[in-house]
Amino acid sequence: MFFSCNSSAQKNETKETFPVTKTDAEWKAQLTKEQYYILREAGTERPFSSPLNKNYEKGVYHCAACNTPLFKSEHKFDSGTGWPSFDRVIEGNVAFGTDTKIGYTRDEEHCATCGGHLGHVFNDGPKETTGKRHCINGDALKLVASKE
Template sequence: MKNILLIVFSLVLFSCNSSAQNKKNAKETHDFAVVKTEAEWKAELTPLQYNVLREAGTERPFSSPLNKTYEAGTYVCAACNTPLFEGKHKFDSGTGWPSFDREVTGNVVFDTDHKIGYERTEELCGTCGGHLGHVFNDGPRETTGKRHCVNGAALKFIPKE
């Protein structure tokens, strides 16, 4: 009987230490070059930009003027001006958010997000850690097959001269 209790206790003890508890997110493991206090971010960003970039909020669909912008140029982080997406890779996904089939390589960091009950790939600015949006596998098949669904509030557009 004591052996059975010892085995059951051991199983319970080891089952409580899952590998999921040891996983760290990108904000804990990535060294972001731009680091500011929340007060500094609040002073520099609009309330909507702060909610999206610093609190991982989501803007209302079809509310961003950048949703229907299809000019040549570069989309940069609204918080730190890091180039994130090129206008030539933008497409109309019909979702109400600016969508791109690829990012500027090396300038976007990816993380796993479970906030709404299932796993999604979250995108963060690789320089300041600002939340941009999420990546899905339902983009244009003729290119990358990816849809980078990005909050317009997280971006600034710089037209090509």
């Protein structure tokens, strides 16, 4: 069965506060149009459109908005869904919420530092590890390569 990361754009209506907070104008000046759509408007990129989807370079994936480390490359796997997928997060750096915008409930993920929307987590990941699939928009990430 195919589960996607697609969603209509959701806004964070609860107005949570995060350690890194900026105005919309500041975010728009810092981020690309695509990054702003994903991170600040909770959009979803087209599947198979991110160069990070099939990138297996060693390093750490950081939030594209605030540079918080979110995922390690050794936890990345090819889910076949068209989005970068990981079986676990860097604890404390990813926060979770509930998304019901498309008619059913999904577990949404966002950066715990700036609140940027990352994607969703599903229970159809690798059974030999965590069983989780963190389905993440590539535009929400930047890879900081290892120096090895």
